[in-house]
Structures are given as C-alpha cells and as structure tokens.
Amino acid sequence: MTKEELVALARQAAQNAYAPYSGFRVGAALLGASGKVYLGCNVENAAFTPSICAERTAFSRAVSDGERAFQAIAIVGGKEGVLQDFCPPCGVCRQVMAEFCPGTFAIHLGREDGKISSFTLEELLPQRFGGENLR
Numbered sequence: 001m002t003k004e005e006l007v008a009l010a011r012q013a014a015q016n017a018y019a020p021y022s023g024f025r026v027g028a029a030l031l032g033a034s035g036k037v038y039l040g041c042n043v044e045n046a047a048f049t050p051s052i053c054a055e056r057t058a059f060s061r062a063v064s065d066g067e068r069a070f071q072a073i074a075i076v077g078g079k080e081g082v083l084q085d086f087c088p089p090c091g092v093c094r095q096v097m098a099e100f101c102p103g104t105f106a107i108h109l110g111r112e113d114g115k116i117s118s119f120t121l122e123e124l125l126p127q128r129f130g131g132e133n134l135r
C-alpha cells in the first residue's frame with residue numbers, strides 16, 4: 001500500500017464525516033500490521049465534548065477488530081471538505097497513536113493538490129508519556 005493509496009482512502013473516509021457544527025470534515029485511513037486498512041471520520045455532537053476525531057475513530061475500529069500494531073496513517077481534512085491545507089493530528093490523537101505505535105510510525109498528511117507531507121510519530125510527539133512511565 002503506497003502513501004498515495006492510503007491518502008485516497010482517507011479522502012473517501014472524509015466523505016462520511018459528521019461535522020454539522022464545525023463544518024470541518026476529516027478522514028483517516030489507518031494501515032494495520034496485517035495490511036488491513038481501517039477508516040475513520042470525525043463524528044461531532046451537539047454537546048461538543050462527546051465529539052471524536054477521525055484518527056481516534058479509526059484506531060477504535062482497528063482495536064475493536066483485534067488489531068493492535070500499525071504501519072501508518074493518512075489524514076485529510078478541511079472546511080466543508082475542501083482540503084486546502086494539511087490537517088495535522090490534534091494532541092489527543094497523537095497521544096492515542098503513542099499508545100499503540102512506535103516512534104517510527106508514519107503519519108501522512110494529504111492535500112487537495114496531491115501533495116503529501118510525511119512525519120514520524122517521534123517528530124510529532126517527542127518525549128511521549130506511555131505505559132512504561134507507569135511501571
């Protein structure tokens with residue numbers, strides 16, 4: 001699976017975004033170690049705090065299916081679904097990535113013009129707090 005293919009799947013996922021409050025539609029495609037891809041979109045709520053980001057939707061789907069190791073994630077997002085800029089993952093989603101993924105985990109951000117900006121989890125969340133800190 002290429003990063004271009006993963007971004008295309010994230011764009012597909014963004015079409016199901018439920019974002020009536022922000023109008024900001026996000027899609028994520030998470031590639032498991034098994035090769036299976038889990039899609040996620042943001043799902044907002046009138047009470048705001050129960051809203052969930054696309055990335056965490058994808059992780060929840062994967063873990064619920066028994067997958068706990070991952071290769072990469074692609075993320076796209078934009079106001080009214082226009083993917084003008086890259087959509088970097090929020091801090092809470094970075095922390096969820098850190099729960100399941102090593103520092104080498106690849107994060108691909110896609111944009112309307114086809115450009116892809118790639119990072120590792122180590123780059124986006126250095127000095128991570130994790131389970132080993134609780135030992």
Ligand code: THU
Nearest residue numbers: 022024026042053054088089090
């Ligand atoms: N959002 C995501 O789904 N992922 C991100 O990485 C950034 C933000 C969602 C949450 C909310 O529904 C909307 O985008 C605006 O913040």
